[in-house]
Amino acid sequence: MLTLNLSIVFLLIVVNGFFAMAEIALVASRNARLQPLAEAGNPGAQAALELKANPSRLLATVQIGVTVIAILSGTFGEATLGDPLQRHLESHEGLLARYAHVISMAVVVVGIAYFSLILGELVPKRIALLHPERIATALARAMRTFARAGAPIEWFLSTSTDLVLRLVPLRHEGAAPVTDEEISFMLREGAATGHIHQAETAIVEMALRLGDRRASAVMTPRTQ
Known part of the structure; x- marks a missing residue:
C-alpha cells in the first residue's frame, strides 16, 4: 500500500512537471521556427502557435493545472504518508513519540516540496529551455485539449484578472517592435x-x- 501511495504522489509530481515544461517551452519557443513547421502541416506547431497567440489563456491553463496538482499532492501525501509515519514514530519512546505528528508532517511536506521543485519544476523547465520548439510541438496539443476542457474556469480567472488590472494604473502598449x-x-x-x-x-x-x-x-x- 505504501508503494502505491508513493507512486501516486510521484505521478502527481510528474504531471506538475508536464505543465511546467509546457509553459516554458511555449514561452521560449520562437514563432519564426514554429511557423514553417505549422505551414508544413505539423499539428503540434499549429497548436503551439494557437496557444502563444493567447498568452492569458496559456497562463490560466498552466496555473489551474499547477494549483490543482499542488493541492492534490499535498493533501494526498499528508493523508497517506503522514499517518503511517506518525504511527511509526509513536511506537518509539521519548521525543519522537511526543512530537510524532509534527515530525511526520514536516518530513512529508519537506519531502514532497523538494521532489516537486526538482522533478516538477526545475528539471522540466531546464529541459524545455534546451529544446523549446521540439517540446512545444510535442506538448501543445495536450495543453490545448486541457485548455478547452477548463475553458469556463479559465474565462472566470481571466475575467477576474482583467478586472484587477483595471485598478492598476498600467498602460497596455502592445507588442514591442524589433529594433x-x-x-x-x-x-x-x-x-x-x-x-x-x-x-x-x-x-x-x-x-x-x-x-x-x-x-x-x-x-x-x-x-x-
Missing part, C-alpha cells in the same frame, strides 16, 4: 553559433546602418 540593435544582436548570436556566416552578418549590419546615413554622404559630386 536594429536586437537584429544585430541576433545576427551576432547566430554567427557565434555558426548558423550565420560572418559575411552575411556584416552585409545586414551595413544595410541597417545605411538607413541612418544621409544620401549626400554617399553621393559623388558631378565634377568628380
